[in-house]
Amino acid sequence: MKFFIDTADVGEIRDLAETGMIDGVTTNPSLIAQSGREFTDVIEEICSFIDGPVSAEVAATDAPTMIKEGHKLAKIAKNVVIKVPLTIDGLKTCKILSDEGTMVNVTLCFSAAQAILAAKVGATFISPFVGRLDDIALDGMDLISDICDIYANYQEFTTQVLVASVRSPKHVVDAASLGADVVTIPPSALRQLYNHPLTDKGLESFLNDWAGTGQSIL
Secondary structure, three states: OOOEEEHHHHHHHHHHHHHHOOOOOEEHHHHHHHHHOOOHHHHHHHHHOOOOOEEEEEOOOOOOHHHHHHHHHHOOOEEEEEEEOOOOHHHHHHHHHHHHOOOOOOOOOOOOOHHHHHOOOOOEEEEEEHHHHHHOOOOHHHHHHHHHHHOOOOOOOOOOOOOOEOOHHHHHHHHHHHOOOOOEEOHHHHHHHHHOOOHHHHHHHHHHHHHHHHHOOO
16 A cells, blocks of 8 residues: 655655655645645645655646646646546546546545546546545445445556545554555654554563663664
């Protein structure tokens, strides 16, 4: 499974990239707004040190303007993925950009039917939002299961399932169990993956025992 980091905070991305666990980055207008910086400047800087896919979302809602914005964003770097909403205009845009060889991430997916449409138009990634489904008392992982099962039935579907709106380590583990291709994770959720009280307790015990020997490796 690939790990994308879901933030526009360049400092956070640099820090987590040093772990070797980050395969790509997703951003959206809300995250860019939180950064307080120019959109294209943020994307360009991220692409300067992240080799994997970096999602940059269009701001328009009509297909002709989405396509123009997509062309402009794609010129920033070869690893830019154009992010479009799962609307009819977003799907039209996806088809055109995908046919041109541009990677496209179709976002705001909330049903298996929508995911089928995204695969039909050649989306590189489909982004189902599991946390937002959980928020309205549905099980977001049921959607991931349905999409993975459907895509597995058709060899012509090459779209990768990118689990979004991840809120906890359990979302990550469940997505991996279901065979999702990618999870995009906020920095806080990623750090929760390696935190465990028994790990901390065990390390403290080891360090105390080592200190008692009076030895030094260096």
